[in-house]
Amino acid sequence: MTSTSTPSLLPGTSRTLAASVRGLSKTYGDGDTAVHALRSVDLDLAPGRFTAVMGPSGSGKSTLMHCMAGLDRPTEGSVTIAGVDLTTLDDDRLTHFRRDHLGFVFQAFNLLPMLTARQNILLPFELTGRRMEDGTAERIEQVIDVLGLRDRLDHRPGELSGGQQQRVAIARALAADADVVFADEPTGNLDSTASAEVLAFLRRSVAEFGHTVVMVTHEMDAAAYADDVVVLADGGIREHLVAPSRARVAQALEGGAR
């Protein structure tokens, strides 16, 4: 049973796609020891959607995210975000692209330990070295309030709880007004309350700020916050489910265990 949905079925396709992946392959090593982490993956993501990428360990979900986010170079294929093919950019232009168009929330090591929460949130602007555009400062203050970080801004990461650290990371991603926010197991290190909080914020950022969020996770509960779910297995996409029910996702994942 392979019911892979086509992009045309997705809502909001009249607009440009947020991200488009074509024939994406990633191979580590060569010859007998070659490991095919991704095998010719095609994927289209519509803007303003919260997509969860799921799959068992070793299914290639982290590799897919790394390649899509320009953190790693694919062996073959192309990744297009905001109309730019990332695989054609050199390292500097790719870096600038990440800085200007992408946001990141990782499982851990999200923040620089020697900087305060505010400095961490403003880091992308600091790296740009340019002044903030009009309205950016207000947006950042708004994001800080929405995420409830106002009284934590002068603390260093070591003095924050795991959930607070993750909220700072989300604030950083939203502050830059990224075209696509990539979240790699953002709740992997959190207890259930903090997880729910973080996921609710990601959800809200899609609903209220109109962001596009791609989240890699292996938790069913986390995936439940997403609009769509992409299920990977053995380096390929098994299913791309639009607004699936929990049971439908579970079924797709079990298909992977088959």
Add this chain to the structure above:
Amino acid sequence: MRTVLFASLRTHTRRYVAALVAVTIAVAFVVVIDALGSGARNAIAASVESAYPEADLIVGEEFGLAESDPVRVLEVAAQRGDEASVIATAWTRVDGPDGTLGDDVEVGTVATDPGLRSTNVVTGRGPIADDQALVSRETAASAGIELGDRLTVGTGQATRTVTVVGLTERSSYLSPDVHLTWPALSALDSEIVDSVAYAVREGSVAEAREALTEVVESQVQLRDDYVSARIVSMNKGVDVLGYLLLLFAAIAGFVAVLVIANTFTILFAQRTRDFALLRCVGATRRQVLRSVRVESVALALVAATTGVVGGLLASRALGVLARALAGSDSFGDIDHSPGWLGAAFVGGVVTTVVAAWLPTRAVVRVSPLAALRPAQEPSARTTAGRVRLALGLLGAAAGLAALVLAHRTETVPLMLAGGMVSFVGVLLLGPVIVPALLRLVGATAGRFSGPVRVASANAVRNPRRSAATTASLLVGVTLATAVLTGMASGRQSVEAEMNAEYPVDLALSGTSQVSPTTVAKVRGLDGVAAVLTPPGTRVETDGPTLTVVAPSDAERERTLDASVTRVGDDEIVFPASYVASFEEEGVPDRVTVRTAAGPLTLTVRTVFASWGSAAVVSPETLDRLTPAGTTRVLWVMADDGADAQDLAGTLGAVAGGADLEVTDNLEDQQWVSLQLDVLVWSVLGLLGVGVAIALVGIANTVGLSILERSREHALLRALGLTRKGLRHTLAAEGMLLALVAAVLGTALGTLYAWFGVVTVVQSAFPAAALVVPWAQLAAVLVVAALAGLASCVLPARRAARIMPAAGLTLD
């Protein structure tokens, strides 16, 4: 545990490279010192050996021999039918066909007997007659002398003219520029006899020795005994130099200790989890400790071995270089004394093991639980940290007190002890001082650049590590600053003294009036900045006839030290050279000079200074001596950077035509200045070895910190920091560390130099003051910062190459 030991040695080899390099440099330095010493010693031995080729007996003491001995030895030789050759030297004026060779040319003897001749004649033939001379090839080349040219040797009545019949090559330690026969040299009346070589031709050596011992006052020794005694005494200088160099080796060793200790501390901190895991699976504290200690011993053995091997190779290379630069007669074959090599090896091993000892103790404190906890940022607020700070404060205070006391009592050893104790105190206080300075410098520089802000935040993250890293460079910069500032202050005092002793650069003086054309000719010479012509005259006294001059106040002001020739109306000032004119009776307290208005008695003041053959009187006195003063003396002030020898030569040519005597002060001044320069650069060069080790340490710390922080770097890259940006951030971190070490070191070094000046220099020159050589200190700062930058280039490149995704998934 052995499996673990070998595995960790294999895994961490690359991280030990810096410690290895540090020890290697220090050990190699010690080996090279010995090798260079042996090269100098062998050259001395060879040159002493070849000075007495076929002699059987030598008459002579360590410092010359009795005046009457040469004649007596020659008489004995003549009676017995043996050969004897007097080895003597005179320093006198020599003029060639194209001008003077100088006022202090080394003129030596050459044996007429070929068997006793130590000089290699390369062109022409050895001199047989007393009116013939040999000239060294170097001198002939620089003065343009050819075979058949005539030289004038000596001054005054002892002057003689000789013909050049051969050119010589340096072969022994007795290698004068010009060689004459003994009768010709002794006629110069200024010779210093070194020894007499004696070759027995008739009868036994014992008989000859007996005959000699009877008539001479000096010792008569068998040639081989004399030569070995001579070599021993000449080697003393080399040995002293060797021990001085060991001092610098000790400094390099100390810096190496700092680098090694820091490397181990960082490595063990990075491996805390490994150690904890070992403890979890059942390794005892003792087992873990032994394992890391064996690791440090293994490193020590490898490092000491590479150091010895590196030293041997470097010695070979330097030996070749030294022979090429200095010539094989002043630098011989190098050899290595086994004792010294052994000491270098053992020293390297001990240094490494001792340096690793303290960090290994930290390993014991690791609890098995540490393996299960996430890595923690280290804190300086430990008990050990407080003890360390207290000790640091105590050391700094006690050292400072000792320095002040040393200044009061002018005790040099106390000053050195105070300097060392206070410096150790500052090193211990490093974890407080260095981060504070880093914040200050970082905040200033960070205002202009985001990456620099990140870099300074990174640099202060681990105060102890930053302090330990900067400590090694701090040693070098402090010493370099102290040396530069101390030397600048000392130099100023020496120069003030020189200016008083040599108020003019050169002087031309005659007995009759100097013609205006001569003055104009001198003014027109290259390298002449100004010519002063104080009016003077020739006066009869109750003693010798004197030239007197009366410089005006304006003229005196233009000399280097006007106070020297300040004179009252009832005074006459003699230069030091006049003491010789009153050989028999001594310089009188007063002289009476004849004037048109009758005799005038003047009080004599002799000044230890040189301005030509003239006494100085006041213009008023001169008016009473003569109605119109005329030019008797030219005081020549040279351009800055004028070549003393060239100028003396061209002036000599003018002076010779006008029957004037040249007094050359410039050459002495330039020689002293050159010696000071050589001293400063030698010390800086030797300190450079320590600084090189310190830079290896900085590169290492930054490199190891980069390994720890690869996740953070990946995050920064993910968030949009370019490769170049990351490289800049890391380079800025290294540069900040180096800059802080340089700033602190410059401040400390200047302070120490001040104590040095008030304690040491002021006891010799009471007027001495601290002179801060701003330009040189700025150069030290820039060099340190650039070196810090350079040392981070490689680790930063490596860190920037990695893809962000790879950094994020690293464990």
